[in-house]
Amino acid sequence: MVAANVVLVTLTLVAAGLVGGLENSSDDRWQLLILVLVILLTFCVNVWMLQRRFAPLEHLIDRIERIDPSERSTFELAGDPVAEIDRLAQSFRRLLQGVDDERRRSGKLVLRAQEEERRRVARDLHDEVNQSLTAILLRLEALAQDTPAERLEEVVELKRLATQAMDELLNLARQLRPTALDDHGLLPAIEAQVRGLEERSGIQARLEISGDPAFLDEEKQTVIYRVAQEALANAGRHAHARTVALALEVSGEAAELRIRDDGVGFDPVVSRGDGLGLDGMVERARLVGGELDLRSSPGAGTELTLRVP
Ligand SMILES: Nc1ncnc2c1ncn2[C@@H]1O[C@H](COP(=O)(O)OP(=O)(O)OP(=O)(O)O)[C@@H](O)[C@H]1O
Ligand SMILES: [Mg+2]
Incomplete structure (x- = not known):
């Protein structure tokens, strides 16, 4: 924009100089100096105006870039005097708020699904696998009654292993989803x-x-x-x-x-x-x-x- 403005002003001044030169071409050097000064002035005013206009936008971009997407957003509205930028900031804040709400909502869903799944696995471990181990233990006990003395030690060891597996299993089920949390x-x-x-x-x-x-x-x-x-x-x-x-x-x-x-x-x-x-x-x-x-x-x-x- 600055370059286009400078070119336009230059062309206008050259054209004006040419027209003026037809009547009075005595002092070309003065004319050239004035031309250069006016172009410089145009350039400076242009740069100053554009910077003033765009500075709040740069400021907004800075603030947006500083946001950490993994953290909860803390985007404060500064109430910018430039209406468009104020609107842009407001819609960005609404967008962030939306992202935040959505993240929280889906996070809760993930948590709920994870806990539900753990609860299901814990229940299956407790109700299914534990029942099978209990059945094995009962059979081992029955077996121990009729086992000859020389094999009895082996059966007792099997019983000990099955009891240990049961304890570990129940412990695991409790860790997965402590019934205490649901019940008490x-x-x-x-x-x-x-x-x-x-x-x-x-x-x-x-x-x-x-x-x-x-x-x-x-x-x-x-x-x-x-x-x-x-x-x-x-x-x-x-x-x-x-x-x-x-x-x-x-x-x-x-x-x-x-x-x-x-x-x-x-x-x-x-x-x-x-x-x-x-x-x-x-x-x-x-x-x-x-x-x-x-x-x-x-x-x-x-x-x-x-x-x-
Ligand atoms: N209370 C603590 N005291 C000393 N060191 C700790 C403590 N908590 C964590 N650490 C150190 O931090 C490391 C990472 O802990 P983290 O809980 O993430 O993994 P972990 O306990 O090794 O494995 P996992 O929790 O996945 O079973 C541990 O290996 C340990 O070196
Ligand atoms: Mg750990």
């Missing part, structure tokens, strides 16, 4: 996890709960439960901690879950390994619009905070 609610389910950790690993666990999770919707409760489960499992497996403290604070529809251990700690940037636990927790938190904060360093224990709005 979030708090007893978390308490059961904490007691389980104490029994398994001998770590001393402290549990602090405030508020009533009754107003938290099912997805939020599931996310809180799953994050607590993974964090406690990590504390048991990796931390070599003496104590773990789990605090859940619920107020209305929001909640904060904090799990601290006094174990070996780790560098969250460097040594995350191939595990899926931490990434899974971050992902789950995001699906309900929450965030996960992980603080740990070698020798200083680990603290994990989940905030659900």
Whole structure:
């Protein structure tokens, strides 16, 4: 636009000069100087006007480029004085809001489908496979009655293996979908996890709960439960901690879950390994619009905070 304007003004001035030159051609150098000055002035005014006009657009582009698509959008409207740019910003904000709503909706669907599937697998394990193992155990018991003494040891060992498989299976079914969460609610389910950790690993666990999770919707409760489960499992497996403290604070529809251990700690940037636990927790938190904060360093224990709005 600047170039086109400058060319147009030049042509106009040259034409005017030619016309003027017919009457008075005595001082060509002055005419040339004025011509150059007018062209320069046209150029500068053009650049200044265009910059003023486009600066808010550049500013808007900057703000759009700074947005992290994986995070919840925080696009504030600045109320731009240029009407078109203000409209553009408003429609961009509406678009972001739409994307955000859709992400949250599909996230909830994913969570629900995943939990439903786990519930189904847990039920099948419990009802089908467990029944078959029970039948095997009963038959082994019957077999033990008529087995000659020299083979009895073998049958007893088989019984022990079948019982062990049953325990592992029930444990797995419980991990997949703890009935405590469905039957008794979030708090007893978390308490059961904490007691389980104490029994398994001998770590001393402290549990602090405030508020009533009754107003938290099912997805939020599931996310809180799953994050607590993974964090406690990590504390048991990796931390070599003496104590773990789990605090859940619920107020209305929001909640904060904090799990601290006094174990070996780790560098969250460097040594995350191939595990899926931490990434899974971050992902789950995001699906309900929450965030996960992980603080740990070698020798200083680990603290994990989940905030659900
Ligand atoms: N509380 C903790 N104390 C010390 N190290 C930890 C703790 N939590 C996690 N880590 C470290 O971070 C790594 C990644 O943890 P993450 O839960 O993602 O994977 P994982 O536990 O190894 O495997 P997965 O959870 O998939 O079964 C772990 O291997 C461990 O080195
Ligand atoms: Mg883990």
